[in-house]
Amino acid sequence: MWAILLILAVNLVSAWATDYYLLVDDPDVYSPCTDGPPGSITVNEAFNMDNMVFDQDEDGIHISGNATVKWSLPRTDRISARFSVMHHTRGTWEPTVISQVTRDFCAVFYHQDQYWYKYWFQNAANLEEIKKNCLATKDSVMIFNPFIMHLRLNNINGASFRGRYKAVFHIEAFDEHNKRRPTSLCFEFRGEVERVKD
Numbered sequence: 785m786w787a788i789l790l791i792l793a794v795n796l797v798s799a800w801a802t803d804y805y806l807l808v809d810d811p812d813v814y815s816p817c818t819d820g821p822p823g824s825i826t827v828n829e830a831f832n833m834d835n836m837v838f839d840q841d842e843d844g845i846h847i848s849g850n851a852t853v854k855w856s857l858p859r860t861d862r863i864s865a866r867f868s869v870m871h872h873t874r875g876t877w878e879p880t881v882i883s884q885v886t887r888d889f890c891a892v893f894y895h896q897d898q899y900w901y902k903y904w905f906q907n908a909a910n911l912e913e914i915k916k917n918c919l920a921t922k923d924s925v926m927i928f929n930p931f932i933m934h935l936r937l938n939n940i941n942g943a944s945f946r947g948r949y950k951a952v953f954h955i956e957a958f959d960e961h962n963k964r965r966p967t968s969l970c971f972e973f974r975g976e977v978e979r980v981k982d
């Protein structure tokens with residue numbers, strides 16, 4: 785998902801010919817939110833990730849495997865997904881201009897113009913099943929063909945991307961009366977943006 789934020793960045797800034805790459809902290813890639821909203825659960829509480837593989841090397845993160853849903857909500861719930869990119873400066877996390885809310889995630893995540901699709905669900909081996917079940921149908925499985933999430937980025941205006949960043953993802957559910965469920969999913973990717981030395 786670092787790829788998401790940098791592609792967005794490319795759209796926002798004029799390009800200078802400088803290459804950057806990203807080092808993600810956690811070997812699992814995703815981490816529990818440091819400031820998660822009350823009632824928020826982690827990826828490992830929402831999904832059984834035992835059969836997912838994340839291997840980071842200089843090409844990026846090699847991802848494959850399957851995840852089984854543990855989260856259980858009526859399929860009629862509306863799921864809203866938000867991500868925002870924060871920059872660590874002077875000891876605190878500050879928001880950046882990059883954020884996005886997907887109001888009805890289950891209705892759109894498989895559209896080709898969605899970042900969710902481009903960087904993640906495009907690699908699903910059983911996309912039709914995931915469209916049917918979405919994210920919170922207990923015991924449904926999401927299977928991923930092996931793919932590489934590339935972390936090297938070309939032509940980014942260096943001034944705006946140096947140092948420590950995180951992308952925070954918050955997934956909330958609303959029942960048929962549009963009342964927010966007490967449980968939500970929160971996770972983040974934290975990492976370091978570095979300039980390629982050459």
Ligand SMILES: *[C@@H]1O[C@H](CO)[C@@H](O)[C@H](O)[C@H]1NC(C)=O
Binds near residue numbers: 835849850925927
């Ligand atoms: C999930 O991954 C495990 C381990 O690789 C494999 O044994 C299992 O068959 C997979 N399940 C599905 C539904 O693909």
